[in-house]
Amino acid sequence: MKVLIVGGGGREHAIAWKVAQSKKVDKLYCAPGNGGIAEVAECVDIGVMDFDGLTDFAKKNHIDLTIIGPDDPLAAGAADAFEAAGLRVFGPRQNAAILEASKAFSKDLMKKYNIPTAAYETFDSPEKALAYLETADMPIVLKADGLALGKGVLICMTREEAKEGVKTLMMDKQFGAAGDRIVMEEFMTGREVSVLSFVDGKTIKVMTSAQDHKRAKDGDQGLNTGGMGTFSPSPFYTKEVDAFCRKHIFQPAVDAMRQEGREFKGIIFFGLMLTEKGPKVLEFNARFGDPETQVVLPRMKNDIVDVFEACIDGTLDEIELDFEDNAAVCVVLASEGYPEHYEKGLPISGLDAFQDREGYYVFHAGSKFDHEGRLVTNGGRVLGVTALGENLREARANAYKAAEWVKFDNKYMRHDIGKAIDEV
Numbered sequence: 001m002k003v004l005i006v007g008g009g010g011r012e013h014a015i016a017w018k019v020a021q022s023k024k025v026d027k028l029y030c031a032p033g034n035g036g037i038a039e040v041a042e043c044v045d046i047g048v049m050d051f052d053g054l055t056d057f058a059k060k061n062h063i064d065l066t067i068i069g070p071d072d073p074l075a076a077g078a079a080d081a082f083e084a085a086g087l088r089v090f091g092p093r094q095n096a097a098i099l100e101a102s103k104a105f106s107k108d109l110m111k112k113y114n115i116p117t118a119a120y121e122t123f124d125s126p127e128k129a130l131a132y133l134e135t136a137d138m139p140i141v142l143k144a145d146g147l148a149l150g151k152g153v154l155i156c157m158t159r160e161e162a163k164e165g166v167k168t169l170m171m172d173k174q175f176g177a178a179g180d181r182i183v184m185e186e187f188m189t190g191r192e193v194s195v196l197s198f199v200d201g202k203t204i205k206v207m208t209s210a211q212d213h214k215r216a217k218d219g220d221q222g223l224n225t226g227g228m229g230t231f232s233p234s235p236f237y238t239k240e241v242d243a244f245c246r247k248h249i250f251q252p253a254v255d256a257m258r259q260e261g262r263e264f265k266g267i268i269f270f271g272l273m274l275t276e277k278g279p280k281v282l283e284f285n286a287r288f289g290d291p292e293t294q295v296v297l298p299r300m301k302n303d304i305v306d307v308f309e310a311c312i313d314g315t316l317d318e319i320e321l322d323f324e325d326n327a328a329v330c331v332v333l334a335s336e337g338y339p340e341h342y343e344k345g346l347p348i349s350g351l352d353a354f355q356d357r358e359g360y361y362v363f364h365a366g367s368k369f370d371h372e373g374r375l376v377t378n379g380g381r382v383l384g385v386t387a388l389g390e391n392l393r394e395a396r397a398n399a400y401k402a403a404e405w406v407k408f409d410n411k412y413m414r415h416d417i418g419k420a421i422d423e424v
């Protein structure tokens with residue numbers, strides 16, 4: 001088979017690495033890819049939103065299966081464009097990708113189908129939002145309705161902060177049209193867990209759990225980022241929690257989408273908060289998580305192409321997902337200054353240390369080869385170093401050991417990825 005992966009971050013590197021191991025795959029392409037993906041796939045310089053360019057390439061090169069990685073193209077109808085061109089594609093259609101692309105849609109869906117989530121109100125006008133804040137309970141959480149690179153969520157401790165937040169999202173339009181409408185919701189406390197799943201429209205198969213670290217600095221301080229590190233499994237995601245989520249969240253979400261005429265085929269990523277009153281949904285994503293994928297896929301035993309195909313064909317009920325009984329930790333190596341200002345183009349070295357070392361992986365997020373053929377930094381998040389271990393503690397020690405093998409100027413990482421496991 002010839003396979004095309006759309007995307008160029010750490011998540012797509014992990015997907016490409018896994019797809020490259022499939023016995024069904026003879027040739028793998030990635031658009032646009034990055035410096036690390038180039039080791040397992042042929043990178044083609046087509047942007048993720050260039051649907052004509054992507055479908056033309058897929059037709060000309062007789063691609064048998066395309067996998068769409070990021071949220072933006074899915075929300076804009078990439079899967080529909082491939083289907084319209086008669087091409088086989090893994091990823092939800094636009095009418096299903098709305099599960100992530102509109103927070104107001106996902107909240108209304110959960111309300112309608114009794115899926116546990118924080119209480120909320122939706123606002124189309126800043127005046128009404130400000131009026132509501134006069135009597136609302138604090139803290140409160142403000143969310144831009146649309147996609148905002150995971151940054152359109154403001155946790156407001158005081159009324160003043162919340163009013164300022166309404167201004168930022170709805171009047172100053174910091175996230176553009178994503179803030180035309182906002183959701184305000186009850187502030188919840190508890191452990192966060194990410195659960196990724198494969199969905200074929202009716203059947204859902206849940207992968208192993210993971211936890212992300214979204215803040216830039218140790219101790220969950222600093223700005224929100226795309227994710228500074230992950231571990232899998234989450235020790236807080238117990239058998240009881242899993243049983244509750246399967247019954248009250250996972251299958252109900254898939255059934256609700258079908259009921260609404262928005263059959264979901266692809267990945268649903270459940271962002272959960274384990275509250276005192278039980279698990280509740282923080283958000284749905286319609287794609288693999290980044291950097292959750294970098295700890296989940298290295299633990300997966302299945303041939304992932306079989307699973308992708310079963311989702312497309314509606315035969316996921318015939319697949320048993322199988323994960324290693326081990327653990328993984330991913331530490332993101334970023335450029336000092338991320339997520340604000342940082343330098344690019346700095347040479348990266350030390351990656352040879354990963355070769356032939358089983359259980360150690362380096363997934364590239366922002367790297368490229370410069371004119372001289374040197375591997376250089378090309379983004380805020382540069383690399384994700386993943387290590388396996390028999391348990392979480394061993395995996396964490398291995399990941400931090402491997403993080404030291406890599407050298408580039410201005411290298412920055414959090415030192416407390418997976419620290420929560422010490423509390424278990």
Ligand code: AMP
Nearest residue numbers: 118141150153185186187188271282283
């Ligand atoms: P989201 O993009 O909706 O997952 O929100 C990003 C982050 O904001 C989450 O990972 C949580 O840490 C936090 N968050 C979102 N909604 C809430 C809420 N209702 N209560 C507390 N924290 C929240």
Ligand code: GLY
Nearest residue numbers: 212227289290291
């Ligand atoms: N790691 C969070 C996300 O992918 O949205």
